[in-house]
Amino acid sequence: MSHIYQPLMLRALLEGGGWASTRTIAASFLERDESQIDYYSEIVKRMPGRVLSSHGLVKREGHGFRLVPEIAHLTQEEKAQLQQLCDDAVAAYMVKRGKRLYAHRHTAPGDVSGNDRYEVLKRAGYRCELCGVPADERVLHVDHIVPRRHGGGDDRANLQALCYLCNGNKGARDDTDFRAVRTSADAREAGCPFCDHEGRELVAENSLAVAFRDLYPVTPLHTLVVPRRHALTFFDLYEPERRAMNLLLDEVRARIESADPSVTGFNIGMNCGEDAGQTVNHAHIHLIPRRNGDVEQPRGGVRGIIPGKSSYYPSSQRARSND
Incomplete structure (x- = not known):
């Protein structure tokens, strides 16, 4: 958009004899900002257009709206009086609401970097x-x-x-969808080793999740990423919690690679349910660093959780491929 904003700003300054207020320049941007026009086009259809139609004052016609004949056929004087009433209504409401009127559209304090x-x-x-x-x-x-x-x-x-x-x-x-996350974010279960992670080596954290080292690591720097809220499995998590855990996975992966250059790969895994091997009933993701030569045959990776299933081929095909 800078390629549009720059010439529009220069044009506004030229039209103002060399000076223009920031508001005037911003208004010139708004006239050409198709995204804002699209946004307010949707507002027209969903809000005032729908309400005025329900009151029998306007009707949809093609890509726009038309006043009903009873209003369209008013005299010029009557139309002027009606326009003044509209202006008065807007002015009165703006006085009543003040700065709160468009507060939801203003930039919030503490801008995102x-x-x-x-x-x-x-x-x-x-x-x-x-x-x-x-x-x-x-x-x-x-x-x-x-x-x-x-x-x-x-x-x-x-x-x-x-x-x-x-x-x-x-x-x-x-x-x-997020209210439930907030109200239950502090939900903890007595005796759950992941709800109470005191004494564990905390690696990273954010508002909804934490990461700490596994007490029984499969490989060095094996890390667990866990939601703060007590939830049984990954499938019981809210989307913001999944997002928070993914962010920690990225952060911890980068830290592990920086701390140990010998790490050349990762296994990421979750056990959801007792029959899938889950022993701690609190959702968690395993981030397991892998290194060249740490096992004799790494092919198949997580498929190896079922013995004999690491290969992608039936045993007869494996035998032929090894001949």
Whole structure:
């Protein structure tokens, strides 16, 4: 957009005789910002258009709206009086609400840093994490999953990439799907070794998850990533918790590779249910560093949890391939 903003700013300055207020320049941007026009086009259809239609004042027609004949055929004087009533209604409401009127559209205090914005958008693959639209088709915002006004923080576990339409539909008022996370975030179960991780070597943490070393490591630096809330398996987690755990996986992987250059691979695994080998009934992800030569035959990786299933081929094919 800078390629558009720069000439628009120069044009506004030229039209102002060499000077223009920041607000005037911003207004010139708004006139050409298709993303904002699209946003407010949706607002027109979903909010005032729908309400005025229900009151019998307007009707949908093609890609727009038309006044009903009873209003359209008013005299010029009557139309002027009606316009004045509209202006008065807007002015009265703006006086009543003051700065709160557009508070939900203002930039919240403590802006997300440019680095965090970049990482959030990169993590999302430059697509909206709700509808999937790519950044080159619709402007992406960095949104607080749990809004600041509801206690959400600025850590990356609480940030997501949303297109302007999905973000606008969600709004700062909406904490749907995340309220349960907040109210149960402190849920702990007595006797659970992962709810009470005191004494363990804490490696990393964020608002919804922690990472610490496994007490019985399969390989050196074997780490567990665990949600703070007591949840039985991965399938009992909320999406923000899964996101928080993924962030810790990335962070811990980078730390392990930095601390031990001999690490050349990883196994990432979860045991969900007793029959799958789960022994601690608190969801957790194993991050197991691997090194060249740490086992004689690494082929198949996690398939090896079932004896004899590491190979992708039946035993007869393996025999022939070894001939």
